[in-house]
Amino acid sequence: MILAILSCVVLLIVVSLTVLWIVGERGRLMMRSTPAFFRAAGGWGARLHAYIYGRWTGRYVDFLINKTPPGNGSGAAWLAEHYHGKVLTHDHAEAIVMLDHPIEERDLEQIVPYKHARKLLLDGPPDVAAYECYCRHSRAEHCEPTQVCMVIGKPFVDFVLEHNPGKARRLTRQEALDLLREEHERGHLHSAWFKDAMGNRFYSICNCCKCCCGGIQAMRGGVRMMASSGYVAEIDRELCGQCAACADVCPFNAITSGEDGMVRDWEKCLGCGACEVKCPNQAIHMVRDARKGIPLDVRALD
Numbered sequence: 001m002i003l004a005i006l007s008c009v010v011l012l013i014v015v016s017l018t019v020l021w022i023v024g025e026r027g028r029l030m031m032r033s034t035p036a037f038f039r040a041a042g043g044w045g046a047r048l049h050a051y052i053y054g055r056w057t058g059r060y061v062d063f064l065i066n067k068t069p070p071g072n073g074s075g076a077a078w079l080a081e082h083y084h085g086k087v088l089t090h091d092h093a094e095a096i097v098m099l100d101h102p103i104e105e106r107d108l109e110q111i112v113p114y115k116h117a118r119k120l121l122l123d124g125p126p127d128v129a130a131y132e133c134y135c136r137h138s139r140a141e142h143c144e145p146t147q148v149c150m151v152i153g154k155p156f157v158d159f160v161l162e163h164n165p166g167k168a169r170r171l172t173r174q175e176a177l178d179l180l181r182e183e184h185e186r187g188h189l190h191s192a193w194f195k196d197a198m199g200n201r202f203y204s205i206c207n208c209c210k211c212c213c214g215g216i217q218a219m220r221g222g223v224r225m226m227a228s229s230g231y232v233a234e235i236d237r238e239l240c241g242q243c244a245a246c247a248d249v250c251p252f253n254a255i256t257s258g259e260d261g262m263v264r265d266w267e268k269c270l271g272c273g274a275c276e277v278k279c280p281n282q283a284i285h286m287v288r289d290a291r292k293g294i295p296l297d298v299r300a301l302d
Contacts, residue, residue: 117194
């Protein structure tokens with residue numbers, strides 16, 4: 001169903017966007033950021049998909065969250081194939097913002113194990129914009145604040161700023177670091193996102209809450225959209241006060257109360273660190289686990 005609807009939408013706009021492209025190369029009907037955005041997206045199918053996503057993000061996300069059947073049907077399978085996230089530790093999210101040299105295009109297949117979503121290409125330092133979280137806006141009751149999605153790098157930052165005035169704002173490096181810290185302290189997870197329509201490239205850091213995030217919702221429904229950070233939570237039973245704050249904040253329901261204290265489910269834990277920051281007794285620490293994959297640490301990509 002989702003594929004049929006998306007195909008109809010593409011057919012309806014293909015002619016108008018083609019004309020827009022031609023005129024934009026010669027005149028002023030096309031916004032300045034659009035040609036570079038189209039070039040980054042690749043082929044025409046990807047360009048159309050990227051334009052729809054970047055221009056009407058709110059409607060796009062609302063459709064996926066509220067109008068796509070849940071579970072592992074064809075829509076979910078399509079989503080898992082074309083839209084992927086990699087959980088980041090807070091340290092690794094900050095490292096992307098703090099990058100001070102260009103990262104040339106490279107294959108991240110070992111780090112992000114999806115055939116359509118594995119490239120990293122960043123200027124150093126990269127442009128960053130705060131963008132409305134439309135996962136939050138798609139809920140009748142949602143978390144605040146809402147301008148917490150971070151678009152990373154050109155041409156994506158220029159495109160969302162020009163096409164979504166009032167919905168996005170450019171950030172200084174310090175403002176980006178402050179946003180990451182504030183969301184981390186709220187117990188929200190950082191995730192790097194890759195989308196085939198965006199040229200199979202990394203283009204954003206989302207700061208996801210467990211109650212609103214569509215990606216977390218899909219993961220709970222069995223759709224594998226996020227890869228582990230490469231870390232897992234380790235609980236010190238001597239320090240644990242069994243307050244269950246960690247269980248309350250865990251996005252993936254990976255921590256539960258047991259007879260001997262709080263218990264972490266290794267399979268469910270994706271190593272986001274939300275439990276660590278919310279533990280009042282500092283009884284939880286993130287530890288590297290090679291079985292969970294390779295962390296996305298730009299400092300290790302030199």
